[in-house]
Amino acid sequence: MKPVCVLGNGQLGRMLRQAGEPLGIAVYPVGLDAEPEALPIQQSVITAEIERWPETALTRELARHAAFVNRDVFPLLADRLTQKQLLDRLGLATAPWQLLAAADEWPQIFTRLGELAIVKRRTGGYDGRGQWRLRAADTATLPAECYGECIVEQGINFSGEVSLVGARGHDGATVFYPLTHNLHQEGILRTSVALPQPDRALQQQAEQMLSAIMHQLNYVGVMAMECFIVAEGLLINELAPRVHNSGHWTQNGASISQFELHLRAILKLPLPTPVVNAPAVMVNLIGTEVNSQWLSEPLVHLHWYEKEVRPGRKVGHLNLSDTDSSRLIAALAALAPMLPPDYAGGIAWAQNTLR
Ligand SMILES: Nc1ncnc2c1ncn2[C@@H]1O[C@H](COP(=O)(O)OP(=O)(O)OP(=O)(O)O)[C@@H](O)[C@H]1O
Numbered sequence: 001m002k003p004v005c006v007l008g009n010g011q012l013g014r015m016l017r018q019a020g021e022p023l024g025i026a027v028y029p030v031g032l033d034a035e036p037e038a039l040p041i042q043q044s045v046i047t048a049e050i051e052r053w054p055e056t057a058l059t060r061e062l063a064r065h066a067a068f069v070n071r072d073v074f075p076l077l078a079d080r081l082t083q084k085q086l087l088d089r090l091g092l093a094t095a096p097w098q099l100l101a102a103a104d105e106w107p108q109i110f111t112r113l114g115e116l117a118i119v120k121r122r123t124g125g126y127d128g129r130g131q132w133r134l135r136a137a138d139t140a141t142l143p144a145e146c147y148g149e150c151i152v153e154q155g156i157n158f159s160g161e162v163s164l165v166g167a168r169g170h171d172g173a174t175v176f177y178p179l180t181h182n183l184h185q186e187g188i189l190r191t192s193v194a195l196p197q198p199d200r201a202l203q204q205q206a207e208q209m210l211s212a213i214m215h216q217l218n219y220v221g222v223m224a225m226e227c228f229i230v231a232e233g234l235l236i237n238e239l240a241p242r243v244h245n246s247g248h249w250t251q252n253g254a255s256i257s258q259f260e261l262h263l264r265a266i267l268k269l270p271l272p273t274p275v276v277n278a279p280a281v282m283v284n285l286i287g288t289e290v291n292s293q294w295l296s297e298p299l300v301h302l303h304w305y306e307k308e309v310r311p312g313r314k315v316g317h318l319n320l321s322d323t324d325s326s327r328l329i330a331a332l333a334a335l336a337p338m339l340p341p342d343y344a345g346g347i348a349w350a351q352n353t354l355r
């Protein structure tokens, strides 16, 4: 098996490395402190766990490497302007949007998009950072540097959020997981629930959308598509050309995790559709210290990233899965008192989604 070098060394790179280990695939996440001599660069396949990486001599070498999979996709999707243009070109439903070029556009923007405008930085935003929710009275609060550097979208009154994680192989074949239901609070993913029998119409629509995108980009590997559910079906919120937080449940809820699936796709290994037999829940650990008490609940799988704990920072996640959803609901009830109070809403939401 060829080794894999990953641009970026956050938790996604760490989990790619963990997934490679049992298969005998050596995965090397590459951060700023990486030592080029320690990497088998020439023999490696190159991938990334982030859309943009800091420029160093090493990252430039990896980004130029002949075996860098999806090289041209990263800049295209890292910029929300070109990402939205791609969706429009493919005729795929997305939140109505435009480039925010100048402050004198505001009256026309509210006329066209309605009373709530969501301004998003074209590049570099994550976990709700680099985003502003604005009504007509608030536009003066937007930093001047945003003009030209942001897009503005219609605030969508969605009934829920889902994401689709799928993969495309070198031969163009695609596979998908069941849709994941996601609860975001203040722009950050708190909790995900996946059901083995998703709504068929939504699943089909989502698979058609993500297939069209992956084929258009000649993409290889795992891609995630975040969507809003509205009366007419799905609107695409955004795309991630990589493994994704909303797919973390697959580590313990699917026969092949999204991390292994990505490695299989980029290394031209067999890519069957992962089997999902049971509902699964993922609870993100955000700015919370690790607590060994969580392990007293036998359904809990702890994934701890060994990062410094800071407010608002994703530092780990808990996965739970069971064929019997009532056992899963009970396990979540047992877990709730072992977590800070702000987890209660997400846990109750997960329990409701399982019912
Ligand atoms: N147009 C919109 N209308 C309503 N809510 C929105 C809209 N855009 C974003 N949101 C809310 O904010 C969340 C984060 O937005 P988005 O996914 O665009 O940002 P992000 O910071 O890039 O997140 P990520 O960490 O997933 O990359 C969404 O999941 C959704 O809950």
Ligand SMILES: [Mg+2]
Pocket: 226, 238
């Ligand atoms: Mg998002």
